[in-house]
Amino acid sequence: xxxxxxxxxxxxxxxxxxxxxxxxxxxxxxxxxxxxxxxxxxxxxxxxxxxxxxxxxxxxxxxxxxxxxxxxxxxxxxxxxxxxxxxxxxxxxxxxxxxxxxxxxxxxxxxxxxxxxxxxxxxxxxxxxxxxxxxxxxxxxxxxxxxxxxxxxxxxxxxxxxxxxxxxxxxxxxxxxxxxxxxxxxxxxxxxxxxxxxxxxxxxxxxxxxxxxxxxxxxxxxxxxxxxxxxxxxxxxxxxxxxxxxxxxxxxxxxxxxxxxxxxxxxxxxxxxxxxxxxxxxxxxxxxxxxxxxxxxxxxxxxxxxxxxxxxxxxxxxxxxxxxxxxxxxxxxxxxxxxxx
Numbered sequence: 122x123x124x125x126x127x128x129x130x131x132x133x134x135x136x137x138x139x140x141x142x143x144x145x146x147x148x149x150x151x152x153x154x155x156x157x158x159x160x161x162x163x164x165x166x167x168x169x170x171x172x173x174x175x176x177x178x179x180x181x182x183x184x185x186x187x188x189x190x191x192x193x194x195x196x197x198x199x200x201x202x203x204x205x206x207x208x209x210x211x212x213x214x215x216x217x218x219x220x221x222x223x224x225x226x227x228x229x230x231x232x233x234x235x236x237x238x239x240x241x242x243x244x245x246x247x248x249x250x251x252x253x254x255x256x257x258x259x260x261x262x263x264x265x266x267x268x269x270x271x272x273x274x275x276x277x278x279x280x281x282x283x284x285x286x287x288x289x290x291x292x293x294x295x296x297x298x299x300x301x302x303x304x305x306x307x308x309x310x311x312x313x314x315x316x317x318x319x320x321x322x323x324x325x326x327x328x329x330x331x332x333x334x335x336x337x338x339x340x341x342x343x344x345x346x347x348x349x350x351x352x353x354x355x356x357x358x359x360x361x362x363x364x365x366x367x368x369x370x371x372x373x374x375x376x377x378x379x380x381x382x383x384x385x386x387x388x389x390x391x392x393x394x395x396x397x398x399x400x401x402x403x404x405x406x407x408x409x410x411x412x413x414x415x416x417x418x419x420x421x422x423x424x425x426x427x428x429x430x431x432x433x434x435x436x437x438x439x440x441x442x443x444x445x446x447x448x449x450x451x452x453x454x455x456x457x458x459x460x461x462x
Contacts, residue, residue: 151271154195158188162188165184165188197452201273207272209274210309211307211309212308213307214231216259217304219287222291225293234440235438244267245263246372247261248262248372248376250361256293264311275309280444283305285304285409287411288412289413290415310382311375325352325377327349344366345363360373412435418432418433422443425447
């Protein structure tokens, strides 16, 4: 096999180079796993010739089951074949229709994703929150980093993009009426180095302000919060969760870069739907998943039809069942497309 030399300027962008080497190492591990599985199959086929021996036949049967189980597990990892599936994810949640209840719903979803990420072994950083006037958050942004079972945070979470609908007895309604509220979730992959997204100094406006809070020690006395406006697109990103102005600016830039990367991908029609999907309003008829707490308890994904009656467990972070159902549906779709081709 022809060996390709590394370009002379490969290490000029150290972040991009490091990311490329990590991807290469990950691909090499994957190749080694599949080659090992192939070797086990070939060895089993050779043993099949000697299967007249009863004891050997039993051993061969056990090996065949082990290979089948390993194949099923590894086949699931093929769902993480997207160009950004091994990357960290930026998760942004916005209140939609529903007033105070929708802002409370943002806070509930934020906790759900944080709990899932922490239990799954991912690192989670809360980058920014905009508090509601009476309760909950108007918006919240967090960063999820790490890898689990073959996929990065973005690969696991990308199917969460869309509108999430909550039906419950409102704790903010004195008449105890049932309310429906909506929140929009955006999942964006982080960039790998400056080469992917170019942002000129003249393209951004940076405002510094004091971090907001509920008072006491939560309120910064110094102006450490950062708001960055990307003038060509009008994107506005803020970060106030860090105590350092520099770190808040770095975090805000990462979110802005992720948004610009998404925008660039949306302009490539062939990849647009696989990365983010259409921008849709957080309101009636657009939800991807419904969380019903009253008059019955049910969480149902409207794309895969996966559902569970244990809504409390889901809201406490047990969303892996929905993530797996979405990934399995993706694998099934790919298989159907390959069969047709």
